[in-house]
Amino acid sequence: MITLDFTNAMSNGQGERGLAPDDIDSLKDRLKDIHTDIIQRKMSEFYFLDLPHQNTEQISLMADNIRATSGYLLLLGIGGSALGPKAILQALKPFYNLKHSPKIFIYDNVDPSTLTPILTLIDLKRTTVNVITKSGSTVETMASFIILIHALKELHGEQFYKRIIATTDPEKGTLREMAAKFGFRTLPVHPDVVGRYSVLSPVGLLCSSVAGININGLLKGARDMLRRCSEENPWENPAYMTASLMYLLQQKKNKNISVIVPYADRLKAFSEWYCQLWAESLGKNGTGQTPYPSMGTTDQHSQLQLWIEGPRDKVVTFIKVDDYGYDVPILDSENEIKAMSYLKNHTLQQLIKAEQEATELALVKAGIPNIRINVPMIDAYYLGQLFLFFELVTAVTGMLYGINPFDQPAVEEGKNLTYGIMGRKGYENKGLEVMSYRERIQKSKYKI
Amino acid sequence: MITLDFTNAMSNGQGERGLAPDDIDSLKDRLKDIHTDIIQRKMSEFYFLDLPHQNTEQISLMADNIRATSGYLLLLGIGGSALGPKAILQALKPFYNLKHSPKIFIYDNVDPSTLTPILTLIDLKRTTVNVITKSGSTVETMASFIILIHALKELHGEQFYKRIIATTDPEKGTLREMAAKFGFRTLPVHPDVVGRYSVLSPVGLLCSSVAGININGLLKGARDMLRRCSEENPWENPAYMTASLMYLLQQKKNKNISVIVPYADRLKAFSEWYCQLWAESLGKNGTGQTPYPSMGTTDQHSQLQLWIEGPRDKVVTFIKVDDYGYDVPILDSENEIKAMSYLKNHTLQQLIKAEQEATELALVKAGIPNIRINVPMIDAYYLGQLFLFFELVTAVTGMLYGINPFDQPAVEEGKNLTYGIMGRKGYENKGLEVMSYRERIQKSKYKI
Numbered sequence: 001m002i003t004l005d006f007t008n009a010m011s012n013g014q015g016e017r018g019l020a021p022d023d024i025d026s027l028k029d030r031l032k033d034i035h036t037d038i039i040q041r042k043m044s045e046f047y048f049l050d051l052p053h054q055n056t057e058q059i060s061l062m063a064d065n066i067r068a069t070s071g072y073l074l075l076l077g078i079g080g081s082a083l084g085p086k087a088i089l090q091a092l093k094p095f096y097n098l099k100h101s102p103k104i105f106i107y108d109n110v111d112p113s114t115l116t117p118i119l120t121l122i123d124l125k126r127t128t129v130n131v132i133t134k135s136g137s138t139v140e141t142m143a144s145f146i147i148l149i150h151a152l153k154e155l156h157g158e159q160f161y162k163r164i165i166a167t168t169d170p171e172k173g174t175l176r177e178m179a180a181k182f183g184f185r186t187l188p189v190h191p192d193v194v195g196r197y198s199v200l201s202p203v204g205l206l207c208s209s210v211a212g213i214n215i216n217g218l219l220k221g222a223r224d225m226l227r228r229c230s231e232e233n234p235w236e237n238p239a240y241m242t243a244s245l246m247y248l249l250q251q252k253k254n255k256n257i258s259v260i261v262p263y264a265d266r267l268k269a270f271s272e273w274y275c276q277l278w279a280e281s282l283g284k285n286g287t288g289q290t291p292y293p294s295m296g297t298t299d300q301h302s303q304l305q306l307w308i309e310g311p312r313d314k315v316v317t318f319i320k321v322d323d324y325g326y327d328v329p330i331l332d333s334e335n336e337i338k339a340m341s342y343l344k345n346h347t348l349q350q351l352i353k354a355e356q357e358a359t360e361l362a363l364v365k366a367g368i369p370n371i372r373i374n375v376p377m378i379d380a381y382y383l384g385q386l387f388l389f390f391e392l393v394t395a396v397t398g399m400l401y402g403i404n405p406f407d408q409p410a411v412e413e414g415k416n417l418t419y420g421i422m423g424r425k426g427y428e429n430k431g432l433e434v435m436s437y438r439e440r441i442q443k444s445k446y447k448i
Numbered sequence: 449m450i451t452l453d454f455t456n457a458m459s460n461g462q463g464e465r466g467l468a469p470d471d472i473d474s475l476k477d478r479l480k481d482i483h484t485d486i487i488q489r490k491m492s493e494f495y496f497l498d499l500p501h502q503n504t505e506q507i508s509l510m511a512d513n514i515r516a517t518s519g520y521l522l523l524l525g526i527g528g529s530a531l532g533p534k535a536i537l538q539a540l541k542p543f544y545n546l547k548h549s550p551k552i553f554i555y556d557n558v559d560p561s562t563l564t565p566i567l568t569l570i571d572l573k574r575t576t577v578n579v580i581t582k583s584g585s586t587v588e589t590m591a592s593f594i595i596l597i598h599a600l601k602e603l604h605g606e607q608f609y610k611r612i613i614a615t616t617d618p619e620k621g622t623l624r625e626m627a628a629k630f631g632f633r634t635l636p637v638h639p640d641v642v643g644r645y646s647v648l649s650p651v652g653l654l655c656s657s658v659a660g661i662n663i664n665g666l667l668k669g670a671r672d673m674l675r676r677c678s679e680e681n682p683w684e685n686p687a688y689m690t691a692s693l694m695y696l697l698q699q700k701k702n703k704n705i706s707v708i709v710p711y712a713d714r715l716k717a718f719s720e721w722y723c724q725l726w727a728e729s730l731g732k733n734g735t736g737q738t739p740y741p742s743m744g745t746t747d748q749h750s751q752l753q754l755w756i757e758g759p760r761d762k763v764v765t766f767i768k769v770d771d772y773g774y775d776v777p778i779l780d781s782e783n784e785i786k787a788m789s790y791l792k793n794h795t796l797q798q799l800i801k802a803e804q805e806a807t808e809l810a811l812v813k814a815g816i817p818n819i820r821i822n823v824p825m826i827d828a829y830y831l832g833q834l835f836l837f838f839e840l841v842t843a844v845t846g847m848l849y850g851i852n853p854f855d856q857p858a859v860e861e862g863k864n865l866t867y868g869i870m871g872r873k874g875y876e877n878k879g880l881e882v883m884s885y886r887e888r889i890q891k892s893k894y895k896i
Contacts (some may be wrong), residue, residue, distance in 0.1 A: 007892035018857055019863035080750025091587055095565050098545065109746050110803070113826070114713040114719040115542050116774040140745055142788050143778050150779045174787040195749070238896040256759060257705070257738055265562040283754025290740060290754060290762075291707055297588055298557050300722035300862055301527030301643070306731025306738060310857035311704060314738075326564040330591050331598045339622040340590050342872035348560040351591055351870065355558070358865035360884045365861065370644065378561070410756035417806035422799065424790035437809050444455035448686040 001228060004238040006373045008246050008364050009315070019369045024234055025302035025402065026246050034234035034399045035240075045406035047192035048225040048391055052384070056215050059187065059202055062165060063209030065103060072122040073210050075106045076144045077132035080276065081167075082108030084199030084387075087273040088208045088218070091266045091383050096211055102128075104207055110140045115147070125155050130165045132203055134189045136173025136301050138417065145175075169375070179432050194406045196277045197395075199387050214380040215251040218437050221384025228385075229392055239389055242371065243396035246290045246315065249369055250289050255315040258289040259307065261297035262319035263356045271295070281394045281405040288401075289315075297355045304359065308366045316363060319386075320356050323377045324349050359398055449676060450833045452686040453820045457693050457763070457827050465815045467696050472682055475692050475848065482847045483688075493854035495640035496839055499648040500670035501831070504663050507650055507679035509634065510613060511657030515550060520570040522659050523554045524596065525580035525651070526588045528724065529615075532555030532647030535721040536656045536666070539714045539831050544659055550576075552655055558588045563595070573603050578613045580639045580651055584621025585868065593623075615650050619788025642854045644725045645843075647835050662828040676833075677840055687837055690819065692842035694763065698737050699816055703763040706737040708756065710767035711744035711804045714826055719743070722838050729842045729853040736849075737763075745803045754808065756814045764811060764818040767834075768804050771825045772797050 011018040038046055057322040066073055075085060086106055089096055097103045105118050129148050130299050134143045159184040168175040172186035179186045187202035198204065200222055205215045225239075234240040258278065262269050271293035279327040282288035294303055296318070307314055327350045343351070375382050375391075398405025420430025459466035469686035480581055486494055514521055523533060528798045537544055545551045553566050575598050581589045599665050600608040609630040616623040618636035627634045635650035646652065648670055657770055673687075682688040697703040706726065719741035744766070755762055776796045791799070811818050822838075823830050846853025869879025 001565055004896045005889065005892070005894065006896075010894050013892070013894075023887040026643075074885070075739060078621065082746070083750075094562065095569060098569055099565075109713050109743070110800045111710060111711075111713045111772065111798045112774040112800070113772040114542065115776055115796065117547075121543060121546055122784065125561075134803045137787060139788075139791070139799070142785065142804075143791050143796065145787060146778050146785060146791060156454075167484050169810075175783055178785060187785060241896055249718075256761060263559075265557050265559045279751045279754040279758075280749075283751075283758035285757065286759060288754050288758040289754050290738070290758070292738065292740065295557070298526060298530070299724075300859060301728075303727045303731075304862060305856045305858045306727040306736055308861075309733065310727075310731035310736040310738070311500050311734060313704060324559065324561040325715075326560040328560045328563055330594050330596055337590065337594060337622055337626060338589075339585060340594060342867065342870050343587070343594060346870060348558045348563065348595075351587070351866075352558045352871035356870060357861070357882060357886070359862045361865055362862040364885070366858070380459070405671055408753045410753045410814070411748060413756075414752060414803070414810040415808045417809055418799075419790065421802035421806060422630050422794060434809060437812070440804070441455055444453070444461070445454040446461075447451060447453045447460050447687055448684065 001224065001388060002238070002382060003374045004242060006241060006245055008360070009249065009369045009371050013364060014367060014369050017253065019230060019245065019252070019368055021249050021250065023112050024241070024244050027248070027353065029233065030400060031234055031240055031244070032232050034396055037399070038095050040260045043406065044192040045194050045197070045403055046395070048194070048197035048200070049226060051193065051217045052226060052388065054201070056205060056219070059209055059215065062187065063206060066210050070102045070128040071126035073128050073130060073207060074118070074148070075104065075130045075132065075207055076141050076148065077106070078108045078138060079139045080195035080198050081132040081141070081203055082106050083269070083276050084204035084274040085268040087199065088204050088213060088383065089211055090269040090347060092208070092213050092253070092380055093211045094266050100211065104211060104344065107144055108381065110143055114145065119151070124151055128163055128165060130167060131175065131207060132167040134169050134195060134198070136168045136175030136194070137204070139415070141189055142174070147276070151275045152309055165206070167350060176251050185236065192234060192274070196280055197406070199273065200384070208405065215408050217380030218384035220380040222388035225388040227383040229389070239392040240396055242393045245371060245396050247353055247400040249315045253369070255313060256289055257292050257314045258317070259292045259294050259303070259314055259316045261294040261296050261299065261316060263352055264321045264324070264378060264445045265295070266321065267319060268295055270386065277390065277394050280408050281398050282401065283405070284403040285401070296359065297352060300355065307363065307368055314368060316368060318356060318360060318370060318372040320353070320372055321378060325377060450686070450824070450830060450837060451822045452690060453822065454689060454693055456808070457817045457819050462817050463555055463814060465701065466817060467693065467700070470542070470694050472689070472692050474513065475695070478848060479682055479688055479692070479737050481527060482844055483865055485847070488714065489750060490538050490853070491854065492640040493642050494556065494843070495638055496645035496648070497674060498674070499641065500667045500674060500825060500836065502658070502667065503665065503734070503872060505664065507532070507653050508634065508657055510635065511654060513772060514576045514658050518550045518576040519574035521552045521576050521578060521655060522566070522570060522596070523552065523578045523580065524592045525554070526556045526586060527644050528587070529580040529651055530554050531717070531724050532652035533655045534717040535647065536652050536661065536831065538717040539826055540656070540661050540828060541659050542714050548659065550658060552659060555592055558591055563592065569598070572599055574643055576613060576770040578615060578654060580615040581623055582617050582641070582643060582646070584616045584623030584625070585586040587863070589654065590622070600819040611837055615654065626830035640695055645839050647721065648832070665828030666832035669829040670836035673836040677837070687840040690841045693819060694737065695839070697763045698735070701815065701817070704737055704760060705740050705762045707740045707742050707762055707764045708767070709742040709744050709747065709752070711800055712767065712772070712826060713743070716743055719833065724841050725838065728856050728895050729846050730849065730851070732851040733849070735870060743801060744807065748803065748807055754803065755811065755816055762816060764816060766804060766808060766818060766820040768801070768820055768822050769826060772811050773825055836846045
């Protein structure tokens, strides 16, 4: 089971800079209410907590079919619809495309200089397209999808629909309507699952299953983590404790930046997944920690200087891996490199763990609060634990702030202005607003 | 030429939240002194400004040789020694390993679960190893190198040295000594080039040349940018202006987080390169903006909510690309998707540019200061401009703060503690310190 060590966020680890047990206890009543809300699923969006119990048969069958019929899987999605799949594939199947088939490409932007090379790398005739948008109208995803529909039609004529799987709302939305009209295969995303909490839904599970990942292991890990986090008392509940620490460190100690630093290359995309989850869930009402993705040991050569000597506005979350699954001995170097002889009889695992411990202690000595999540190993089971853990931490932290951790109202304006530029009916005013802005910018003298 | 638009950082774009021309002018005297220091190369580390004038013949010859003799290039380095190469390869040769040979792998950590798969993916017999560490003793790089030496010896016996190129200090250090002893080929990194400012040295240029990138184009871009930034007056110098804006926005407006958001997938690694440069150069003396890597349009579905409704502590730097080099039409979708018909007769380029403009205006409306770097296209020439530009901005910003932008004193303690754990002679006290910390942590009750 994943464990949490928060010694270095408390005052005995950090002196006056840390929190006191009383600080944690002061949240007990609010956590009790939050716990009741969660248990009773008072907000429908808590449905993400039920995802670990889903039946995966349909997903597995569809994945089997893709593996049998396709050399390539092209996933179209953005935000949570892409970050979750990326996080799983990188953690559990690193270098997947260099070793395995069907090759999986995730196109999560509308950059033409990415799509064009992808279309030359894949054999579109042997490609299944998995388009993912719960609302069914995400502009970036649907723009790419329209392009792919045309390309598939050219190759397959009226049979094009057989190469498409739509992952979307079970009843509503443009993509759902299209699926009904053309006969695409579909996978449902429960209407109460918010994009950034959807990694353990068909959004993340279909491509994982195609890649041969044990998706039931992912879900079992998530279920076990959910059980582990079923106490209302934060001292017994690692997710509630972590949420409390983050909330208190921000509120009482002005730690406005939350650095996450896994000591594992394979968790790089996981960090990015977490950062989206954290930023979009908590950035509301003038508050919200800025999450900062980092990587150990690499970023000791990058960000560590800033953590230690920069502003005192950061809390660091280490993710430490107990067993990397591989190890490489650093053989006796006596003959080659005398100056490096202290490495002999050690292994890479020992070195990376030593660096994590050394960095942790260096932060303690500098008075930077930090916590550590210990992960026994990176496999489907523990990755499932990590996903559920951080989702729960994020939601509970949002509730401690008294904000809704499931909406994202501030992104609407940008969307509406985009509609205005693109000439969408009903957004003419937004179009005019952009025109006038453009004029102002063109006239501006603040250009070099 | 790359241009800068800073309208939205000034008070006419941002009301009271923006800067006034007088704010910029107040720095003129200091910039004059800084400019003199730079012109006179008062700090030897300004040597990075001379890199664009280097002769690349030796690098090109070595790259030709690698291409002729090797199926794989394995680069060992960490920090700037890896981020620079990654930034160039991703920007100019996206999906390189899926299309080209020799395949290039960059191993920049000591994670055994990355090295082991790499060693199964490459044919070590046909691999050239490029080990990069200026000091010649970076522990992570040298640990990997020792492992590779043993592996190469097993394959090639005493001829192993022919498969190694060491990029390091021209005279000093462990790696230089080894090169002399064993006869490795070498490329020099000038002693005054700091790792994070080394991308345009042989550190970044060798693998680029192997990948078929026009390295002289990179250098020409850097030279032209240097000429473009040769005025001491910030109103005539985009690098000095950007440095002034960042400094003033942090000092006067408490913008402690500097978001960089290229609208181009190919600049993702570039963002990470910039973040290392910024963080390690400026995080000193209790100050220094935290750089935050972002990606447009993708992170509109991730961080935008936080920028707009979160704390008012951010300045956003857009990188806008004028020509993506490719475009993809979004064909008439009338028959397929009525709700998306506003996309018809548009292209992906139009959409991604519309989203950049819409997001910029949304930030303006929310009162978030932002600047825009306009890049004509992403090729070697303009990438060279970008590198030199951001290096100069970083150095000058550091000098405005009155700190040394070229050192990183705070990372020493972590290194020393690592030596202590690994049993290096002379670091016994550090080892004892870790032992006592470990004991304290083991006894701690703050664990779940």
